[in-house]
Amino acid sequence: MDSAKHLEIEIKFALKNPEETLAFLQTHGKFIKTSFQKDTYFLPSHQNYLAEKPLTKWLRIRESDKGNSINYKDWAMKDGEDQDYCNEYEIQIDSVEDAQNIFGVLDIKPLVVVQKERKLFMYKDIEVAIDKVDNLGRFIEFEAKWEFLNIEEARAYLYSLAEEMWTQLDVQDKKWYPYVLLEKQGSI
Numbered sequence: 784m785d786s787a788k789h790l791e792i793e794i795k796f797a798l799k800n801p802e803e804t805l806a807f808l809q810t811h812g813k814f815i816k817t818s819f820q821k822d823t824y825f826l827p828s829h830q831n832y833l834a835e836k837p838l839t840k841w842l843r844i845r846e847s848d849k850g851n852s853i854n855y856k857d858w859a860m861k862d863g864e865d866q867d868y869c870n871e872y873e874i875q876i877d878s879v880e881d882a883q884n885i886f887g888v889l890d891i892k893p894l895v896v897v898q899k900e901r902k903l904f905m906y907k908d909i910e911v912a913i914d915k916v917d918n919l920g921r922f923i924e925f926e927a928k929w930e931f932l933n934i935e936e937a938r939a940y941l942y943s944l945a946e947e948m949w950t951q952l953d954v955q956d957k958k959w960y961p962y963v964l965l966e967k968q969g970s971i
Contacts, residue, residue: 791869793926812906821846824961828890
């Protein structure tokens with residue numbers, strides 16, 4: 784198995800100037816698509832992901848216009864706080880209902896639903912996503928899409944392109960959408 788293809792290196796920020804950033808990407812990048820995604824996150828009864836601090840694991844079913852999938856992410860943490868990279872595994876599924884039924888039989892319960900509209904661009908050799916997340920707002924995500932020598936090199940390059948775009952970034956979002964929604968709901 785090629786473990787490099789399962790690594791995800793990305794940085795994400797709340798976005799202060801979405802219209803200007805979209806205009807920049809439409810001029811200097813390549814628009815890929817707009818998609819709608821509904822992600823239902825699950826919690827296995829035998830392993831409480833929410834008990835881990837910081838939170839590093841997610842299991843989700845995604846419904847989107849490009850198809851449905853089951854995805855598991857396990858983030859490697861740098862210095863115990865900052866996400867460094869992610870081991871990510873994903874499979875396509877035909878039936879969300881069947882997958883949810885299997886999860887139910889295995890005592891894997893739904894936890895939170897994240898719905899978003901994503902505008903996806905390529906800028907130079909990175910993927911840039913502008914997300915409009917229900918009940919959270921606008922975010923920008925930069926993801927490495929090339930063979931990189933090491934994780935630090937990839938992250939430094941992502942930061943440099945974020946600065947190059949003149950994007951007005953808010954504080955880096957080191958939490959994930961489901962975690963922030965759970966915080967807003969008072970669930971964690």
